[in-house]
Amino acid sequence: MGHHRPIPLWTLLLLALLVTVPEGARACSMMNTDNTEQRDALLADPATVKRTPEISMQEAVAQCNRTFIIQPDYLSELNETGSFPDETDRIPLCFMRCYMQALGLLTEDDKVNKEAVLALNWASSADTVDECLDEMNGSTCEKAYFFTRCIMTRALVDGKSKDNK
Ligand SMILES: *[C@@H]1O[C@H](CO)[C@@H](O)[C@H](O)[C@H]1NC(C)=O
Ligand SMILES: *[C@@H]1O[C@H](CO)[C@@H](O)[C@H](O)[C@H]1NC(C)=O
């Protein structure tokens, strides 16, 4: 409190970006700077996490289904609509947290491994990941679920707009 903090490195990186990105994108980045600090707190340090999962998605499902039992149709619903039918049921939400952690998309302390999310093609862009970090509120299971819901919903919207072209 009251002491001056040095200018963090990300500020410099951001400034460098602002200088190089085109006008339209710049307005967007400027708007997002308010959230940057909050978002950074939700991201894993890339130096301490693996970029690629050590197990397959099927293995992660099987592993997490032992503790948080989920029916295949519940998962297809998420895949098809972007959300679970009952968002107040803690078990599927905690399944999502377990699943993300098993794949290394989420650290043990619930930080998003952005590089892995992108490497797995879970999210189509770094911007999507950043924006979805803003949805992470509530309990640890809710955080994982709201992040997933945001990513899935955007993927569905992107897919639809591609289909319409
Ligand atoms: C989870 O396990 C139950 C049995 O405990 C099984 O009926 C169900 O199909 C499994 N879910 C998935 C997604 O494989
Ligand atoms: C998820 O949905 C896509 C189409 O949107 C489909 O190709 C894929 O097989 C589905 N996966 C599961 C696990 O239901």
Ligand SMILES: *[C@@H]1O[C@H](CO)[C@@H](O)[C@H](O)[C@H]1NC(C)=O
């Ligand atoms: C948390 O975020 C989700 C997704 O944006 C929203 O539906 C929910 O109302 C929020 N809950 C709280 C307590 O802010």
